[in-house]
Amino acid sequence: xxxxxxxxxxxxxxxxxxxxxxxxxxxxxxxxxxxxxxxxxxxxxxxxxxxxxxxxxxxxxxxxxxxxxxxxxxxxxxxxxxxxxxxxxxxxxxxxxxxxxxxxxxxxxxxxxxxxxxxxxxxxxxxxxxxxxxxxxxxxxxxxxxxxxxxxxxxxxxxxxxxxxxxxxxxxxxxxxxxxxxxxxxxxxxxxxxxxxxxxxxxxxxxxxxxxxxxxxxxxxxxxxxxxxxxxxxxxxxxxxxxxxxxxxxxxxxxxxxxxxxxxxxxxxxxxxxxxxxxxxxxxxxxxxxxxxxxxxxxxxxxxxxxxxxxxxxxxxxxxxxxxxxxxxxxxxxxxxxxxxxxxxxxxxxxxxxxxxxxxxxxxxxxxxxxxxxxxxxxxxxxxxxxxxxxxxxxxxxxxxxxxxxxxxxxxxxxxxxxxxxxxxxxxxxxxxxxxxxxxxxxxxxxxxxxxxxxxxxxxxxxxxxxxxxxxxxxxxxxxxxxxxxxxxxxxxxxxxxxxxxxxxxxxxxxxxxxxxxxxxxxxxxxxxxxxxxxxxxxxxxxxxxxxxxxxxxxxxxxxxxxxxx
Amino acid sequence: xxxxxxxxxxxxxxxxxxxxxxxxxxxxxxxxxxxxxxxxxxxxxxxxxxxxxxxxxxxxxxxxxxxxxxxxxxxxxxxxxxxxxxxxxxxxxxxxxxxxxxxxxxxx
Numbered sequence: 001x002x003x004x005x006x007x008x009x010x011x012x013x014x015x016x017x018x019x020x021x022x023x024x025x026x027x028x029x030x031x032x033x034x035x036x037x038x039x040x041x042x043x044x045x046x047x048x049x050x051x052x053x054x055x056x057x058x059x060x061x062x063x064x065x066x067x068x069x070x071x072x073x074x075x076x077x078x079x080x081x082x083x084x085x086x087x088x089x090x091x092x093x094x095x096x097x098x099x100x101x102x103x104x105x106x107x108x109x110x111x112x113x114x115x116x117x118x119x120x121x122x123x124x125x126x127x128x129x130x131x132x133x134x135x136x137x138x139x140x141x142x143x144x145x146x147x148x149x150x151x152x153x154x155x156x157x158x159x160x161x162x163x164x165x166x167x168x169x170x171x172x173x174x175x176x177x178x179x180x181x182x183x184x185x186x187x188x189x190x191x192x193x194x195x196x197x198x199x200x201x202x203x204x205x206x207x208x209x210x211x212x213x214x215x216x217x218x219x220x221x222x223x224x225x226x227x228x229x230x231x232x233x234x235x236x237x238x239x240x241x242x243x244x245x246x247x248x249x250x251x252x253x254x255x256x257x258x259x260x261x262x263x264x265x266x267x268x269x270x271x272x273x274x275x276x277x278x279x280x281x282x283x284x285x286x287x288x289x290x291x292x293x294x295x296x297x298x299x300x301x302x303x304x305x306x307x308x309x310x311x312x313x314x315x316x317x318x319x320x321x322x323x324x325x326x327x328x329x330x331x332x333x334x335x336x337x338x339x340x341x342x343x344x345x346x347x348x349x350x351x352x353x354x355x356x357x358x359x360x361x362x363x364x365x366x367x368x369x370x371x372x373x374x375x376x377x378x379x380x381x382x383x384x385x386x387x388x389x390x391x392x393x394x395x396x397x398x399x400x401x402x403x404x405x406x407x408x409x410x411x412x413x414x415x416x417x418x419x420x421x422x423x424x425x426x427x428x429x430x431x432x433x434x435x436x437x438x439x440x441x442x443x444x445x446x447x448x449x450x451x452x453x454x455x456x457x458x459x460x461x462x463x464x465x466x467x468x469x470x471x472x473x474x475x476x477x478x479x480x481x482x483x484x485x486x487x488x489x490x491x492x493x494x495x496x497x498x499x500x501x502x503x504x505x506x507x508x509x510x511x512x513x514x515x516x517x518x519x520x521x522x523x524x525x526x527x528x529x530x531x532x533x534x535x536x537x538x539x540x541x542x543x544x545x546x547x548x549x550x551x552x553x554x555x556x557x558x559x560x561x562x563x564x565x566x
Numbered sequence: 567x568x569x570x571x572x573x574x575x576x577x578x579x580x581x582x583x584x585x586x587x588x589x590x591x592x593x594x595x596x597x598x599x600x601x602x603x604x605x606x607x608x609x610x611x612x613x614x615x616x617x618x619x620x621x622x623x624x625x626x627x628x629x630x631x632x633x634x635x636x637x638x639x640x641x642x643x644x645x646x647x648x649x650x651x652x653x654x655x656x657x658x659x660x661x662x663x664x665x666x667x668x669x670x671x672x673x674x
Contacts, residue, residue, distance in 0.1 A: 438590035445586070445618070463618075463652060470620050474589045529621035529628075529657055536656060 025053050026166060033174030037181045042174065044075050050167055051077050051147070054160065056131075058148035062087065062094050063175070064141065071098060071143065078148060080125045092116030097132040097144045103165050106130035107155035129155040133164040135172035142175060144168075197255045198226075204262045206232050212421035214307035215242050218397050220404065220413045227254040228362045228414035229262045233270070238305060241269045244416045245298035246317070246362040248337070254294065261286065261296045261338070275301050275313035276334060276346040283315065287342035295337040299360050299416075303353070307420045310358055313348035318363050320349075321382065323389060324356030328382055357393075358418040359385060393419055395498075429455070429500075430493040436481050436506065438474070444491060445470055451493060455500075457560065465558060468537035469502050471530035472554055475516075480508035480552060499539075502556040511552050513543040570598050578608035580644065580669055584615035587623035596626035600633060607639050610672035614645040619653050631663060640664070642672045 029046055036042050043061060051059040058078020062071040071094055073085040090099040093114050097104045106112045109127040128149050134141040145168050150156060205219065217230035227247035234240055243265045247258045261282075268282040278300050286296060299320065301312035312320060314333030322329045334347030351358065361381065388399040397417055404413055430451045434440040445466050452462040469491065476489055490505040516531055534541055534556065541556040568585030579602040587595060602609045611627060613619075627643065634641030642664045646654070654660040666672050 438588065441588050441590060442586055445588075460652065463649065464656065466618075467620065467653060467656070470588065474620060474622060477589065529624060533621055533653075533656060 022163065022166075025049075026170065029167065030170040030174075033170060033177075037178045039175060039178045044077070046171065046174075047075050047145075048077050050145070054147055054163065054167075055151045056147035056149065057151055060146050060148075061143065061171075062098075062146065063135075063143035064089075064098060071095060080148075087116065093130050093132045094144045094146050097134045097146075098141045101134050101136060101141050103133045103161050104130070105156055105158070105161045107157075128153070131156040131160055131164055133161070133168040135168055135175060137172050137176050142172060142179075145171060193252060197252055197259075200259055201226060201229070201255060204229060204231070204259060206230070212305075213240075214303055214305060214418055214421050215240055216393050216397060216417045216419075217242075217244070218401060218415050220401055222412050226412040226414075227258050228412040229258050230414055230416050231262060231266055233266065235270075235272045235302070237272060239272065239302045240305065241272070241300070241302050242416060242418065243269065243298060243300050244317070244360050244362065244414055245296055246412070246414070248295050248297070253292075257294055257296070260289075261298070265298060265300060269300055272302070274348060275311050276348040279313050279315045279335065279338065279346040280344060283338040283344055283346075284342045286339040295339040297333075297337045297363075299333070301348075303418055305421075307358075307418050308352065308354050310351045310353050310418060311348060312351065312358075312360075313346045315346060318361060319378065321359045321361075321378070321385065322351060322353060322356050323359065323385055324353070326386075326389075328385075330378070353418070353420075355420055357389075360416040360418075362412065362414040393417055393421075427496070428492060428494045430491070432491040434473075434489050434491070436473075436477050436487050436489050436508075438477060441470055441473055441477075444473060444489075448491070448493070455495075455560075461560075464537045465500070465502075468534045468556060469504070471533050472502070472504050472541075472556060475530055476504060476506050476508065476552075476554070480506050480511050482508075498561070499557055499559050502558075504554040504556075505546055505551065507546075507551045509550055510545050511543060516543060570594060572598065572602065575669055576673060577606070578610065578640075578673055579606045580610045580612055580672065582612040582615070586618035587616055588618065588620045589622045592620070592622035592626050595623060596629060599626055599630035603630060603633050603637065603639055603641065608642075608673060609634065609639065610642045610644040610666070610669060612644040612669070613650045614647050616647050616650050619650050621657070624653060624657060624659065627663065628659070640672075640674055642666045644669055644672050 029049065032046055032049075033042055047059050047061055056078070058076070058080060060073050060076040060078075060082045063074050064071050069089060071087045071089065073082040076082040087095045089095050093104045093106055093116065095116075096114055104114065106115060107129055109115045109130055115127065115130065130146065130148060132144050132146040135143040135145060145164065147156065147160075147164060150160075206217070215232040217232065219226060219228055219230060221228070227250060228245065230242070230244040232240055232242040243262070245258070245261055245265065247254045247261065264285055265282050268285070269278045273281070279298065282298070295316070297316040299312060299314040299317040301310060303310040312331065313335075314320065314331075315335050316337030317333045319330045319332045322331070331349045331351065334349070335344050359381075384400055384403050387403075388396040397415060400415060401413075430447065432444055432447050434444050448466050448469055449462060452465060457465070473489055473491075481487060487507040492503040492505075494501045494503070520532070538556045538558050541554065543552055543554050545551070546553045568587070568591060569583070571582040573580045573582065581598050581602060583595060599609065599611065609630065611630070631641050633639075643650075644666055645668055646665055651660065654663065
């Protein structure tokens with residue numbers, strides 16, 4: 001009886017009724033998907049194998065477009081080409097499989113209301129039986145796989161349905177993996193483009209001028225790329241032109257417009273024309289090409305090298321603040337932003353700064369949020385400026401930025417400071433003299449530790465600095481003076497901006513600097529560790545002959561970050 | 567208050583250093599360490615009271631470490647103060663020495 005039944009079974013069912021064959025087929029299918037992430041290659045081949053294994057006349061694969069939520073037939077094997085057919089979710093057997101996330105079995109297609117019949121029309125093909133399984137993922141179905149007509153003429157059965165469900169699982173997984181891989185590639189491409197835009201932007205910011213210069217700028221992007229920019233340049237007549245700007249909008253196209261606007265504004269100001277005319281020229285030029293609703297807020301101007309007289313003109317830029325002897329003045333922009341309407345005249349201001357400071361800041365500064373969520377506003381910025389007013393320009397801008405950073409940045413923030421430059425020479429903080437003998441090292445360390453504490457340098461860094469200077473003195477005692485030598489060591493600590501210098505002077509015979517080489521740290525040996533420690537702790541160090549005919553000067557330098565000083 | 571004290575503990579020697587170890591007396595530390603290793607299979611240097619150590623002090627410890635290794639003796643740094651640990655880390659020697667929490671651990 002059982003033999004007779006088995007013999008009577010149609011060959012299609014026999015194919016996958018054998019568990020060993022089924023497992024082998026599923027393994028082959030998974031492996032075929034694993035070989036390549038290129039679905040255009042793997043999917044048609046896989047679908048052919050599925051149709052053969054299931055002994056179906058035709059097979060098709062529908063994928064759900066994430067954006068439109070429409071199912072589209074991407075691949076099809078068999079007598080009727082369904083490729084490109086589009087179905088709504090819920091439409092036809094395929095649409096139902098996705099809508100219900102459940103396998104659909106149609107034994108008698110001619111009399112089943114679920115069947116969407118347009119496929120048969122005009123093709124001469126008769127759909128007799130259908131089987132469709134959703135491509136299920138954790139995030140819901142992403143499509144469906146459909147079989148048409150068993151080759152033996154029998155309707156699809158429950159066993160076939162179970163088999164197709166098993167096949168759909170690795171297929172869904174493969175498609176999902178390939179999509180995620182594609183997303184990753186796309187993200188990487190976008191990151192590369194952003195990196196490029198950021199590099200371009202950075203390259204446009206002017207190099208900081210050495211020596212005395214009246215213009216100082218700083219830019220703090222809220223995101224990876226900035227819509228803000230600043231620029232300054234010297235004219236042939238000795239004046240200095242400056243620009244600060246802010247592009248409306250965010251993202252890559254704002255960044256690209258910024259690059260264009262920055263170049264354009266520099267070009268328009270190179271001739272030294274009056275600031276109002278400068279803006280008008282840049283505006284006309286921008287209006288010819290900028291039509292996508294974006295615009296540029298900018299402030300341009302000139303000052304002399306002592307920043308006594310300043311001329312400015314603004315285009316939709318926040319008011320400029322001047323701070324002179326404790327009092328603020330405000331100068332509003334003389335016209336609308338650039339790039340909106342051609343032919344506009346911009347009003348300009350002549351400001352006698354005479355020792356005061358002029359601050360121009362993009363609206364990022366006033367848009368900064370206070371702890372309670374309110375905007376910092378112009379008054380808030382005034383408070384910050386007054387708080388840092390006594391500091392040197394560099395330190396002041398850093399202080400302002402650090403205050404703004406503590407508040408929440410919602411926009412790019414750019415500051416431009418114009419002020420008569422003053423010589424901020426190195427300030428001597430400590431002079432200490434000691435006999436070049438080991439028993440005096442401790443006094444030196446105590447004096448140095450006390451000074452560093454007064455400067456508010458955090459203890460870990462303080463201890464490292466003390467160690468490095470102590471090692472330098474030890475070296476002078478042991479190697480420069482040697483066993484018989486006697487003399488003194490002078491230590492002078494000075495500070496220029498954020499750099500601490502430790503200068504050690506001796507009267508010993510000149511040392512050969514090439515012999516002072518740091519040994520690699522971590523090597524377990526007794527000698528040569530001192531210089532390696534100095535080298536690790538300090539940013540730079542070097543030895544030079546002292547001014548007299550003998551003697552050496554060893555100079556150690558360390559830049560102290562903002563947080564290093566209290 | 568810099569100083570060296572030695573103490574015999576169950577057949578081992580514990581050298582207790584205190585204060586600021588620098589060039590002015592690191593040679594004494596070196597001699598004490600080498601002398602202890604001369605006649606003891608286990609030597610520890612207790613550093614909890616050391617508030618400063620320079621490279622000459624570290625060098626004395628390195629020499630102790632090397633001598634002990636050559637003899638197959640045990641050489642440990644015992645309850646290392648933060649100041650000493652910071653310098654060992656800076657010199658990247660913190661993983662070279664056997665560093666133990668207390669004298670019981672020193673005995674192994």
